[in-house]
């Protein structure tokens with residue numbers, strides 16, 4: 001799924017208590033893609049600002065470190081390790097971190113083998129599911145509809161509370 005949708009699902013489902021929870025859940029929701037693609041995206045923008053031309057990335061010239069970070073950030077194994085560590089440190093489960101779990105679970109069926117299929121079992125296995133890309137209208141349009149429904153309910157509830 002796209003990074004904005006991940007953040008919005010994280011916020012709506014795990015961060016709707018207060019502002020701190022919102023930013024935490026939104027952050028955990030976008031984290032797997034942000035850490036993997038943030039640096040190449042920033043270098044592309046920097047190229048445009050300082051040299052007038054952005055560094056363009058395609059399937060063939062994506063730096064290796066992006067794939068490495070993607071493996072770490074999109075693994076259910078690393079999620080379990082971090083979740084357990086946070087649980088021990090804070091002596092309770094961190095609800096917002098479920099947004100990262102949801103990110104990984106949503107990416108599994110919405111990425112194909114052609115482009116960043118989800119390495120959810122890394123480092124135990126390199127198996128990746130061959131899903132339907134989230135950019136396909138069969139995924140993209142229902143996703144937008146679901147987000148609109150979720151946020152309509154959310155803001156309606158919020159409006160009713162304050163009026």
Ligand SMILES: [Zn+2]
Pocket residue numbers: 001032033074103107
């Ligand atoms: Zn992702």
